[in-house]
Amino acid sequence: MAQGTVTFDGAPPPGTINLGIGQPSADLLPVGLVHRASEAFFACAEPFELNYGVIAGDARFLQSLAGFLSTGYGATVTADTLFATGGNSQALDLVSSVFAKPGDTVFVEEPSYFLAFQIFRDHHLNVVGIPMTQDGPDIEALRQELDRTTPAFFYTIPSFHNPTGWSSTAPRRQQIVSLAEENGFLVVADEPYQHLFYYAEPPPAFGTMIASEVVLSLGSFSKILAPGMRLGWIQTCDELRRQILGNGFVNSGGSINHISSHIVRHAIDAGLLDTHIARLRTVLRGRVEAMDAALHEHFDGLATWTRPDGGYFFWLRFDESVDAAALRRKAPGRETGFQAGDVFSAAGQFGNYVRLSFAHYNEEDIREGIARMRPLFD
């Protein structure tokens, strides 16, 4: 790799179309926007802007974020319910420190975002899967698991779930909160795709349910602005927020990712973020439709799927005899790629499933990538 080459872990070799990559394509990363917002910030920055910040997050950033969320959620969000994070990965690590102790159990959806499993296991938490349906986690299965054990928290990805693309219905969200209240566990809702809808809006975010005092809603600028900003937020009630503010890392650090929060504040206040999200919705909707059409052309009869209404992912189910992980190893030979389903399981399931992302390639490359994948499944 030549020095100075911009890259990321898992970057495909030139010419390969790897539909396993769940990251934005270069043309979705708004360098001009971040430049303008940074210029606006540095043009009037005072020296103390470069000091440690307030540990909950810069008050002006939280105010701007509260306004952004209030508009998006159609419900009032106040700054004193928000805590600035370094994105949802960091937030998951933090909630694992603050709200669980080694040996505790956490429930996750089955399937779920595989990198979260590793974060939980790093904290010596036992990960137990609750099966998913297209309406959200299977409530009967959740009840049965609750008869056996009470988790420290239930980790859920309610809107445009990774990897399935499904969204929990509003009643399902309410049932989860009710069970948490009755049984004494927390709900950690990972909501990075809440604003990325291309058709109907998803049901209200868990962020609108914090009055229950059992909900932590994790939001991120990774998917609506740029992962490199490493900025997100936790929205929760007073008591849970107070416990976060008591964490040692939080106390020592002083406003996680302070400078990014200044830049993003300017982007929100100047309306740049809203404009960018509107563009993302248009471009990504085109890609959803391109992927759906290409899948119908090449995989009808071989796999089943539901076209997602938002987010980044399609989740394909193949015949039980298909070993997606083995086929994935052959994919680079055809200059293509995908994620095999088994990595999204806490229990070694979904070997005959495939996750495809439409975020990293344009429509033409998506069509080509799927055409290249097809012979692997013969």
Ligand SMILES: Cc1ncc(COP(=O)(O)O)c(C=O)c1O
């Ligand atoms: C469900 C889910 N949670 C968390 C993350 C990581 O979020 P962040 O970039 O905010 O750390 C991702 C990224 O793909 C994700 O899909």
